[in-house]
Amino acid sequence: MAKPKKLKNGMYSYRYKVKSPISGKWIDKYTTQFTAQQCYDAEIKAKNDALMGISPERMLLIPFFDLWVDTFKKGIVGPDHLGKINATRKSLIDFFGKDITLKSIDRIKYQRWINHMGIDLNHAKKTVSDKHKIAKAMFTEAIDSGYLYQNPANKAKIIGRDTTGERKKTLSIEEWLKLKEVILSSEESASKYISLIMMYLGTRFQETTGLTKKDFDFKNHTLSINKAFDYKRTKKNTTTKTVNSVRVVDLPTDLEIILRDYIAKLDQSKKVIKLHAPTNDYLFTNDFGEPITNAAINKYLAKKCKLAKIQKITSHAFRHARVDLLVLAGSDMIYTQKQLGHKDASVTLQYYSTLNQDIRDKNKLITEEFLKSIDGGL
Template sequence: MKVKKDEKRGTWYFVVEAGKDEKGKRKQIFKRGFKTEAEAKREMRKVAMQVDENTYVKPTKRTLADFFPEWLQSKSLKLRKHTLEVYTGHVNKHIIPKLGRFELIKITTAQIEKFYIDLAKDAQLSPRTILDIHKIVKSAFEAAVKRKYVPHNPVKDAETPKVEKKEMKVWGVLEANQFLKVAKEHRLYPAFLLALTTGMRQSEILGLRWKDIDFENETLSVRQTLSHDGKELTAQTKTKTSTRTISLDQRVLEVLQKHKRNTMKEMLAIRPVYQNNDLVICTGFGTPILPRNLLRTFYNLIKKADVPKIRFHDLRHTVATLMLQEDINPKIVKEILGHSDVRITLDIYSHVLPSVHKETAKKYGNMLFNQSNSSQ
């Protein structure tokens, strides 16, 4: 490690030993063009420390436009098809046009924050969409740090828009029962029954197979999902914890058994043209139900039942809310819903917890003091 003067140019440079490469050849880092010896020494100490800590990044002209296709390709190994399409859309429509020409190593936190402001003003994107884009850019830079393209992640400390939490819309027990009562005669009744008894996602319900239901042990396993466009069945759930086993009520099992018998009759009636995908919820020809068709039926039944209009996904929120109100352990609710962490469950349904805690305190107090009174 040494600093020397370039007599011809009148500037200073330094050399830092950087170990050996994979072939055992000596590696050195040269940096030139410093105006003073002190300036060269400061930079040399900085580089030497980075070499020791294995954080040194060799300068490169690689731009965001160069890096993002590489990153998306690596993410394709983990992400579901729909999620990858969403990521690719944001990258091509918003990230590359605004930031693509800049070198990775020169991107600053301030520049990222200005990018978010521009997305809000010029593109008029919602805070939620900007936050989604922030997560993509942050994840990409984390990968760039791991690959030694940049020394740190400038997105990590960037300020993001505040996303106002929407008031969660859920049904009470009476409303849920009223809806199920009206939906009972519809062919898709088992789909809505599963939604309101298990909290399964729409994609999970539409991907459920008969072989995933264990009638003897009264359980079903979530192992397959249907894509958002209804064109692809995949043995891939939203997250690792989304692959789960859920216990079923005996009354739900009875509905499913009856539905299975009806499905078998449909298959036998048109056997030559029937497409047997082993799906629990399917068309009369055995093909997957398109999500938009399920939603159309759902909203029509809501009107008939004269209950508040909510989204299909809110049936999942309804299940969780009703379970927590019944003082069911949040950890159990987390496992039923397939959340990766109980903190997610507690955060989403924090509005329910004060009343749950109050009721728990009352129940515990009654148990404790009634016991004390009886022993006197």
């Protein structure tokens, strides 16, 4: 992708292409602006202008999808979610082609796309659901823009491969304690401390690997989550998954003691290796001074789960377990949502929906005690 070029007079020159949704031909465009961002804004406006005045019957699916992404997603969502958006775009093209209009996609055609992913391609139900949510949001914007009257994604039945037995999603209290003891007694490594942080706090893997000493506020017993490490692409810090992911997390006393000791040892031995810039003092690195990969942490957890004699999990299970632990502790849903960095409580409820046995037993006991209290009062 071309970037704006700074001119001698301080302004920026930018060349880009706009595809006509009618002819399908690419048109060269040029603009000169005071800033690089203004150049990008001009490109988005040009794409929008190319679509203006086109009747709903002639508006094509993919050009509108691209405009929606450029306007509402780029620079706002993280690289992982943008990857899911691009995968959804490819799936729509593979099934519908590039020449289908927005208005020609009704609920039946949309459901056939869902069925194709879930049955023909054997995608996991979660994968189908992710693509559905992205497509539905795009169609909602098409309605707001006046190109559609109804959303074909409404009431779609999500199908796909059941992965319930393929991957354990959370941990019971007993499993959590067993695994914690195994990890605590294991050899010193980046994986050990990354696992402990994720166990206690439910942070995402990329958020945890990007942590530096400056992110910890031991005076106020908190941890600031304000970035993520992009281990897949740039090998540098990037934005968090969403703007809502930026948050301040409370540090449990046990974890704080462990981390204080770990950081003190690092300071003493001067083993914190600086990468790229002096501000990137990553705390948890491999032998080459680089943050470890998600594959490495999951391989580590597989070994520790085996030692703990529990079913194998991936690091993402810690986020589900964190929600369960906060619920069992009596934390309200808003606090739980903010600690996990979810956009709203409905996302947190999806994590809580597993309803493990510990939560079930707690609520059963509460209900029984309540019934006893009102029965005794009659």
